[in-house]
Amino acid sequence: MHASEFNVEKFVDIIEKENGTISEVYFVACGGSLVDLYSSCYFINRESSTMTAEWITSKEFVLTPPKKLGKHSVVIICSHGGNTKETVEAAELGVKEGAFVITYTHTPGSACDSEKFHAIVYDWEPETLQKDRPLGLNYSIINELIHRQEPEYKLYEGMKDGITKCDAIIRNATKKFQNKAWNFAEHYYNAPFLYIMASGSAYAQAYGFAICSLQEMQWMDCCYLDSAEYFHGPFEVTDKDHIYILLKSVGKTRMIDERAEVFLNKYAEKYEIIDAADCGMDAIDDSCVDYFNAPLFYEMSVLYRTAIQNKSGHPLDMRRYMGVVEY
Amino acid sequence: MHASEFNVEKFVDIIEKENGTISEVYFVACGGSLVDLYSSCYFINRESSTMTAEWITSKEFVLTPPKKLGKHSVVIICSHGGNTKETVEAAELGVKEGAFVITYTHTPGSACDSEKFHAIVYDWEPETLQKDRPLGLNYSIINELIHRQEPEYKLYEGMKDGITKCDAIIRNATKKFQNKAWNFAEHYYNAPFLYIMASGSAYAQAYGFAICSLQEMQWMDCCYLDSAEYFHGPFEVTDKDHIYILLKSVGKTRMIDERAEVFLNKYAEKYEIIDAADCGMDAIDDSCVDYFNAPLFYEMSVLYRTAIQNKSGHPLDMRRYMGVVEY
Structure with a gap:
């Protein structure tokens, strides 16, 4: 789907329906796309009491996959061009092991934009809002997941508010x-x-x-x-x-x-x-x-x-x- | 205790007795001591089906502690000099949250060599064997923990053998x-x-x-x-x-x-x-x-x-x- 069609409640409904409770989130990409995923990994490890997260470059994920990777895992993949070989391999490995695999790509029709994955195609224009970019999409998904899995979670409204407000702050x-x-x-x-x-x-x-x-x-x-x-x-x-x-x-x-x-x-x-x-x-x-x-x-x-x-x-x-x- | 008195079976008995099943291991230190802990963190995330691990610099651990940190956690601390302020703070935070805190230090009588923690003082001479250094001690502890927590674990004998053999390999x-x-x-x-x-x-x-x-x-x-x-x-x-x-x-x-x-x-x-x-x-x-x-x-x-x-x-x-x- 295109990021403009993304609805976080419906998306997390699908995660829950297909994979149930999530206990690990793997953030997997290369170079600049990997950079984009770091703060979300940090977020989970600091703020979640039900999930842990790992941030790992694609080829290492493929060659030395986590033993825990499975049905209770979400794998979040990012590839701007959508065809980075080791990143596509990582996405395929996630599917094979039963994980819920989300692929972000800027490139419609690329290998990452495949029905094999839960693919989200994002725009990358100066005016593209954070909520429609991988970092903001990640924050929305994680925020919703933790909110549902952890009754004591307190950042739900603050994060939603931040995702909306940050564009004007950054522009100024x-x-x-x-x-x-x-x-x-x-x-x-x-x-x-x-x-x-x-x-x-x-x-x-x-x-x-x-x-x-x-x-x-x-x-x-x-x-x-x-x-x-x-x-x-x-x-x-x-x-x-x-x-x-x-x-x-x-x-x-x-x-x-x-x-x-x-x-x-x-x-x-x-x-x-x-x-x-x-x-x-x-x-x-x-x-x-x-x-x-x-x-x-x-x-x-x-x-x-x-x-x-x-x-x-x-x-x-x-x-x-x-x-x-x-x- | 001094590393020469270390007995891994007895040590892991204490972990089990005091903290039960372990689900997270945090590797916390600064600079060169942090470097020493990385491969153990990587090991757990690749090879364990019951534990996840995080590798984090001491001050970040202290200021943004993991929500999961608790009774079911092991915190592994290293400070060569034993008095690195933020590393000692990290060890104390681990104790406060109920984790099993292991502190490695080269310096007897330092803040890390305290009865508040499970302190292990190591030698650091050219002839000091890997099994008696933080990296080798970590491998022994992790290997024993995974072996006990995971019946299907296959690296137990291989790791023991490697810890013994690597000194001669490195020397040559x-x-x-x-x-x-x-x-x-x-x-x-x-x-x-x-x-x-x-x-x-x-x-x-x-x-x-x-x-x-x-x-x-x-x-x-x-x-x-x-x-x-x-x-x-x-x-x-x-x-x-x-x-x-x-x-x-x-x-x-x-x-x-x-x-x-x-x-x-x-x-x-x-x-x-x-x-x-x-x-x-x-x-x-x-x-x-x-x-x-x-x-x-x-x-x-x-x-x-x-x-x-x-x-x-x-x-x-x-x-x-x-x-x-x-x-």
Whole structure:
């Protein structure tokens, strides 16, 4: 089905009817699509008393599948192009083991958009709402599932509200940060190397910023870090020449990022703070605002990579290997 | 207790007596200690039908604890120095929630070596056997737990055998690779940047090689990657000047590393393959040999970082921040 036809109550009715109570959710994809699934995995492991979740790259899922994978599992698959070989294999493995398999893809008619799976085709335009993108669809499904399986669950209304509100917040924030992004690009578009940090459910946005926005789209060398891990090794490289981007979350892990910022302020000079607290996130309920750092930081990575592209002249869509050579 | 007094049957008797059937295992630590726990987490999620596992940095565990954490949980903590603040907090949280909390530490009398926890003090000498180190102790405990909880479990004898055999394999392998490590250091000790890749249960050895051996101990910039993710973004930076270290596993995820090697062979020039297949790993049973890549690659990272130190003249133990300044 197309995301515009998606109705979460009816969809979770089907999960319940076909598979009953769910105890594990596996988030399986590659690269940027995998990034998109991280905060949902984090959500389940923090907030659910009936389910656990795992976040795993497709080929590892296929070669070393979880022993628990079965009838009581949901496998959530994402492939933008819809034909990533190992991701399609992962979806097929899920079906074979009796799991409820959801496939997100941007590409109608692709291998992921098959009747073998519960396929959802999403748009990916600047104006596409979060509720119609994989991250928002995941939040809706998980929120509904936990609500039904766990009478004591308290985030149900807050998450629904957040999914609706986050679009305007993100749109305003990217406007507000436009000039800051241009200035960053002006200074650092040609940097030999930089580090990107984030914490909690937003961690994978540092990963995605690094591997997709910079390594893939700008051929720029960089490394991603969990801000909490920064103090247990990586901070030893810090000096006045090293460049850092810190994605500073709002919510329960904010103090982790704050600690990193204090350190950078003392020992580094070239660092960029992208602070979710400057983005109007206080409109979202405190109990679940953490989970909206991820879609915000994703759009910030788009803003920054576009600014870098416009300065570097390296087109974001230029590839030398992906889709160009055999591998 | 000291690791030399450890008896796995008696220890798991205590787990069963105090906490009954276990359904979740949380592996919680920071930096290098966290690295040490990864393959055990991967093991449980692949091989157990009664337990799931999560691998999480201490401060995130403390600030956003799992809803499932409770009486039916084991929390496995590691802190070499034994006083890492957020790790001690994590152990205390585990106790408060009724979990069975195991703390590994190298430091007798530290906060982790407390009667509040099931503390195990380990030696960390070159001659210390794997069975007496956190990784081997974890494998023994998990193996025994799964064996008791799951009648169909098949790896019990293979894992016991592997834990015993891996020391000689690793010792011989590091001798065999000494000259190769010296040559790598001779060429690349002064490299501005490099990428380190590994797959499956050995992935965190790429992470540890990067954040501990190079970023922390040599102040060298680098980035770690899951080999399976290399093709979904990061490979776009590859050219004849970029430097790669590939930790090539034996076992079920080997084909992931092989695919990366084929690509490097075609498009890169400066890459180092550390191949577990050249290390006598075939003495370990095929069904569980995967899990012995991790301790092998750890010792390889020690070998390589020592070779780099000896060429660079940058002492592995020199720090500018850790234990030197307040943060």
